[in-house]
Amino acid sequence: MTVMDPRDVFHQEARELLDQLEEALLDLGTSSDDRDLVDCAFRALHTIKGSGAMFGFDEVAGFVHEFETAFDRVRKGSVAVSPPLVQVALAAKDHIARLIAEPGLHAADGETILKKLRAIVSSDEDSGRSDSFAPADAQASAAEPSRVQSPLQTWRVKFRLAENALVLGANPVLLLNELRELGPCEVSVAVDAVPPLESIDSEVCYLDWEVVVSTDRPRQAIDDVFIFIADGMELSIETLAGTVAESPRDDKAATTKAVDVDKPRDSTGAGAKGGTSVRVAAERLDELMDRVGELVIAQARLSQLAVASDDGNLKNVAEEMERLASSLRDTTMGIRMVPIGSLFGRFRRLVHDLSHDLDKEVDFVTAGEDTELDKTVIERLADPLVHLIRNSIDHGLEVPSRRIAAGKAARGQVRLSAVHTGSEVAISIVDDGAGLDADRIRAKAEEAGLIAPDAKLADHDLFQMVFHPGFSTAKEITALSGRGVGMDVVKRTIEGLRGRIDLGSRPSGGTTVTLRLPLTLAIIEGMLVRVGQGRYSIPLSAVEECVELPRDAEAGNSGRNFLNIRGHLVPFLRLRELFKTRTAIEPHQKVVIVSAGESRVGLVVDQVIGNSQTVIKSLSKLHADVENFSGATILGDGTVALILDVAHLVSFGQEFESRLRDERIGRAA
Amino acid sequence: MRTGIHPGHAGRAMTALTLRLQDEVFAIDAESVREILDVVPITEVPNANAFVGGLINVRGRIVPLADLRLLFGMDRPPPDVNTRIVVIEIDLDGEPTIVAVLADRVHDVSEIEAATIEQAPKIGMRWRPKYVHGIGKRGDEFIIIPEMGRIFATGDAGPSVSQKRG
Numbered sequence: 001m002t003v004m005d006p007r008d009v010f011h012q013e014a015r016e017l018l019d020q021l022e023e024a025l026l027d028l029g030t031s032s033d034d035r036d037l038v039d040c041a042f043r044a045l046h047t048i049k050g051s052g053a054m055f056g057f058d059e060v061a062g063f064v065h066e067f068e069t070a071f072d073r074v075r076k077g078s079v080a081v082s083p084p085l086v087q088v089a090l091a092a093k094d095h096i097a098r099l100i101a102e103p104g105l106h107a108a109d110g111e112t113i114l115k116k117l118r119a120i121v122s123s124d125e126d127s128g129r130s131d132s133f134a135p136a137d138a139q140a141s142a143a144e145p146s147r148v149q150s151p152l153q154t155w156r157v158k159f160r161l162a163e164n165a166l167v168l169g170a171n172p173v174l175l176l177n178e179l180r181e182l183g184p185c186e187v188s189v190a191v192d193a194v195p196p197l198e199s200i201d202s203e204v205c206y207l208d209w210e211v212v213v214s215t216d217r218p219r220q221a222i223d224d225v226f227i228f229i230a231d232g233m234e235l236s237i238e239t240l241a242g243t244v245a246e247s248p249r250d251d252k253a254a255t256t257k258a259v260d261v262d263k264p265r266d267s268t269g270a271g272a273k274g275g276t277s278v279r280v281a282a283e284r285l286d287e288l289m290d291r292v293g294e295l296v297i298a299q300a301r302l303s304q305l306a307v308a309s310d311d312g313n314l315k316n317v318a319e320e321m322e323r324l325a326s327s328l329r330d331t332t333m334g335i336r337m338v339p340i341g342s343l344f345g346r347f348r349r350l351v352h353d354l355s356h357d358l359d360k361e362v363d364f365v366t367a368g369e370d371t372e373l374d375k376t377v378i379e380r381l382a383d384p385l386v387h388l389i390r391n392s393i394d395h396g397l398e399v400p401s402r403r404i405a406a407g408k409a410a411r412g413q414v415r416l417s418a419v420h421t422g423s424e425v426a427i428s429i430v431d432d433g434a435g436l437d438a439d440r441i442r443a444k445a446e447e448a449g450l451i452a453p454d455a456k457l458a459d460h461d462l463f464q465m466v467f468h469p470g471f472s473t474a475k476e477i478t479a480l481s482g483r484g485v486g487m488d489v490v491k492r493t494i495e496g497l498r499g500r501i502d503l504g505s506r507p508s509g510g511t512t513v514t515l516r517l518p519l520t521l522a523i524i525e526g527m528l529v530r531v532g533q534g535r536y537s538i539p540l541s542a543v544e545e546c547v548e549l550p551r552d553a554e555a556g557n558s559g560r561n562f563l564n565i566r567g568h569l570v571p572f573l574r575l576r577e578l579f580k581t582r583t584a585i586e587p588h589q590k591v592v593i594v595s596a597g598e599s600r601v602g603l604v605v606d607q608v609i610g611n612s613q614t615v616i617k618s619l620s621k622l623h624a625d626v627e628n629f630s631g632a633t634i635l636g637d638g639t640v641a642l643i644l645d646v647a648h649l650v651s652f653g654q655e656f657e658s659r660l661r662d663e664r665i666g667r668a669a
Numbered sequence: 670m671r672t673g674i675h676p677g678h679a680g681r682a683m684t685a686l687t688l689r690l691q692d693e694v695f696a697i698d699a700e701s702v703r704e705i706l707d708v709v710p711i712t713e714v715p716n717a718n719a720f721v722g723g724l725i726n727v728r729g730r731i732v733p734l735a736d737l738r739l740l741f742g743m744d745r746p747p748p749d750v751n752t753r754i755v756v757i758e759i760d761l762d763g764e765p766t767i768v769a770v771l772a773d774r775v776h777d778v779s780e781i782e783a784a785t786i787e788q789a790p791k792i793g794m795r796w797r798p799k800y801v802h803g804i805g806k807r808g809d810e811f812i813i814i815p816e817m818g819r820i821f822a823t824g825d826a827g828p829s830v831s832q833k834r835g
Contacts (some may be wrong), residue, residue, distance in 0.1 A: 290729070290730075291729075293729065294728070294729030294730075297729055298729070533713075534712065534713055534715070578715070578716075579715035579716070580715060580716070581715075617730075617731045619724075619731070619733075620761075620766055620767075620768070621761055621762065621764070622718075622721045622733045622735075622766075622768065622821065623714060623721065623724075623733060625717075625718070626714055626715075626716055626717045628715065628716060629714070632712070632724055632731045633731075634726050634729060634731065638709075638710070638726050639710045639712060639726065640710075640712040640724045640725065640726050640731050641712065642712065642714065642724075
């Protein structure tokens with residue numbers, strides 16, 4: 001283990017803060033007078049500035065400082081939040097991200113953004129000040145003229161820093177000094193909480209302060225002293241008798257636990273839960289999952305031994321182990337689960353920008369942000385979802401004039417939702433746009449020779465055509481009906497996650513894309529089969545049914561490899577031929593019918609052993625060229641079994657079969 | 670103190686695990702060796718490169734099993750009582766990777782004097798030179814020091830492998 005590069009830490013932290021900033025800004029676009037949001041944005045900015053300077057990102061710190069200065073007017077309430085302001089602020093946020101990613105390359109852009117920001121901020125202001133900004137307190141008084149002459153007021157401020165405040169760089173002395181600047185102070189300290197010397201942690205602040213301060217400044221000024229360290233601290237501010245009524249902002253409870261009011265809209269992961277959270281490197285989680293997988297395997301072996309033995313005690317222990325191992329596995333898998341809201345948040349910006357660029361008004365609605373998915377799945381979902389949402393807005397939604405002509409509201413709607421269904425999560429992207437043009441798709445598919453001219457296809461099957469590679473690149477259809485570019489990539493990614501993708505559409509009623517994904521990639525339910533001496537696991541989600549191989553097909557020389565399953569022709573592959581198994585053909589072979597994409601295929605095996613929980617382990621790079629297997633697993637008896645990659649296997653089988661056919665024809669000629 | 674395989678660099682001996690593949694003695698850098706196992710059930714990987722045609726379970730980890738005898742054009746009799754599996758860690762495209770190799774017999778860990786290690790001769794060898802890092806001598810015996818990095822770099826795609834010698 002190496003020590004983490006502090007710059008990496010900064011990068012990571014900055015990314016999260018920028019996300020937080022962006023979210024707050026986007027929220028401000030809709031509810032422009034929410035003070036909490038402004039504060040949240042401001043805090044994010046300030047932290048980026050502070051840690052940027054600390055880790056030598058001076059350029060970043062410099063820009064953020066300017067941004068912050070301009071934005072401060074918004075915080076003081078002297079400038080109202082407006083759509084152009086949000087737009088510029090978002091541009092500034094992107095600029096910060098660029099500065100962090102590629103220092104020294106973008107310095108020039110910054111000034112343009114700041115100019116715009118200043119123009120908006122100062123034009124909005126009544127007093128018409130020049131570009132240079134007055135100090136913050138002067139600002140505040142200008143903005144809140146009613147409080148300028150407020151009489152001297154005495155406040156009792158009690159505070160106790162969060163346990164980790166000192167580690168995070170807070171300095172109580174500076175806080176006290178800041179309070180002193182507000183007016184004459186009486187400071188007393190309570191040392192009751194200080195533990196005996198031997199148990200003192202030198203990095204924890206145990207002191208409770210009580211400050212009685214008399215000031216002519218509003219309550220806000222006192223709040224501001226604590227604004228950047230509010231997380232986790234205890235703070236109570238109350239007026240003492242003989243003073244005027246409290247300022248309007250105090251309609252909240254006077255004593256506020258910072259954690260509760262801190263980020264009401266923060267839906268990104270742990271913060272939202274209000275509890276404490278620990279940041280753990282993703283690799284450690286993967287490692288933990290590996291260990292748990294090993295434990296599950298070892299436990300399965302123990303159970304096998306226990307079943308075979310007469311020892312009652314051993315059986316008891318084995319049962320207890322089984323219970324513990326399975327709950328440990330569930331807990332560990334739970335740790336890897338991340339709410340999908342963290343992903344949805346990113347798309348708000350995409351929609352905001354697209355609607356701006358394309359001049360289409362879009363309502364972006366999300367639902368089911370709490371739905372949890374394995375973190376690996378979520379990471380890999382980002383690109384396909386960006387693609388689908390972009391499609392919906394760019395091609396699906398009509399321009400406002402056409403929408404009105406079609407009798408719809410001018411504002412289009414794109415709805416992104418996630419919901420649990422059994423062991424799957426269904427994510428749908430629904431728009432109320434023009435829908436897919438079935439006739440155009442059919443024409444295009446016929447032209448490309450994908451379907452016969454007179455083939456009768458249900459719309460559902462017809463829509464699947466857009467996933468065909470190459471189909472999508474056809475310019476005409478992209479311009480007209482819209483869907484296409486890169487849909488094959490989307491489909492591949494989803495299938496790579498062992499998911500499925502459904503497409504539904506009504507003419508002028510919009511399009512629905514539904515992605516169905518397994519909850520986790522780490523463990524699957526598998527069907528164990530035997531071919532020759534090898535045992536293989538087939539993902540149960542792909543299995544449709546098992547049938548006996550008809551006697552006449554067993555010999556394998558009948559020339560046709562089709563089964564009749566309730567009137568449907570299903571081609572089958574002999575795995576022993578595919579795998580070049582050397583043992584003699586056994587009687588009573590079975591066929592496992594699996595579905596791969598649109599087609600069903602039978603896999604001929606020697607024996608169906610049964611179902612089992614399968615801990616998936618990926619194969620090493622040395623086997624990267626073997627595409628028939630998506631991974632391997634360890635069975636109860638400690639041996640390794642390969643997991644079949646159904647989609648690849650089918651295409652491999654088709655190749656194999658056509659080669660076989662060619663050979664036969666060659667021989668016959 | 671790390672002792673790598675550096676033939677031609679004077680003064681550096683090599684601590685190596687010696688093992689036998691058919692009639693030849695091979696030496697593997699002892700520091701790369703993780704463990705030595707008795708033969709365990711081997712799962713065949715259909716349609717894989719025969720050189721890494723198997724998988725084994727090493728303490729819950731699925732590890733590819735390689736048969737160096739194939740690369741060196743040797744006979745491959747089935748495992749017997751002396752057969753062992755040597756689990757080693759190699760650098761595969763910059764990633765540390767655990768692989769296992771079959772050995773007909775494992776001898777011992779010994780020092781091979783730097784002075785006795787020579788570059789593989791260009792002629793007089795039936796093996797492909799790129800797989801041989803050097804030839805050491807112990808008594809009358811020659812010891813082949815295989816170039817593990819290159820052997821495992823995608824099985825057989827030699828040219829893409831970067832030179833490790835500095």
